[in-house]
Amino acid sequence: MPETLLFNNFKKYIQLTATEEEAIRSLVTRNKYEKGDMLSREGEVNRYTHFIIEGSVRVYYVDQEGQQHVVQLGIQDWWVSDYASFITQQPAQLQVEALEPTETYSFSYDRLQDAYIQIPALERFFRLLIQKAYASFQQRILQSLSMDATQRYESFRQQYPEMDRQIAQKHIASYLGMSAEFLSKVKKxxxxRDKSLRKRIS
Incomplete structure (x- = not known):
């Protein structure tokens, strides 16, 4: 059940009473998106953070030359948003797009502010979520500075095997800071290498 998926995600960080869970049910909206639908657009204030029930999403930046750069990917049981815009309620610099038919539970900024008073544990959850996102972005920057392309992809594959299987190679390549063609060469x-190692072992 999607609802169970959501509350199990909450349980990773906080404990909620039955009353608090019922209050959260009244906060969320359940949304469906087709492939290519935008959950948030550059230049607009991002008023929602999204929990992915099924499907996949990318968060990306478009530079002055029109090139797209993926900064976050999300699949089932992940949270996605332009967090800078969501937290500050200033116009977004990023785009949030469904990569396939996708369903989410979405929490609005305004309703969350009111809910934090009623459910203090919810504020703790989203604070920890943002901290985790910040740590992840920092780790990604350090990997881009200290790892070569092969190491970056192997780290990604090991850390996010489901995402590696589900999301198109071109989006993974963009996330890792390389072209799809170069990632194909890396994988080859x-x-x-792995085939050669297996031969040596056998």
Missing amino acids: RIMQ
Whole structure:
């Protein structure tokens, strides 16, 4: 059940009473998106944070030359948003797009502010969520500075195996800071290396 998925996600960080869970049910909206639908657009204030029930989403930046750069990917049981815009309620610099038919539970900024008073544990949850997102972005920056392309992809594959299987190679490549063609070469080299290692072992 999607609702169970959501509350199990909350339980990773906080404990909620039955009354608090019922209050949260009244906060969320359940939304469906088709492939290519935008959950948030650059230049608009991002008023929602989204919990993915099913499907996948990318968060990306478009530079002055029109090139797209993926800064976050999300699949089932993930939270996605332009967090800078959501927290500050200033116009977004990022786009949030469904990569396939996707369903979410969405929480609005305004309703969350009121809910924090009623459900203090909810404020703690979203604070920890934002902290985790910040740590993840920092780790990604450090990896881009200290790892080569092969190491970055292997780290991604090990850390997010479901995402590696579900999301198109071009989006993973953009997230890792390389072209889809170059990622294809990286994967081919890894396969050849692993095949050679298996032969040596056998």
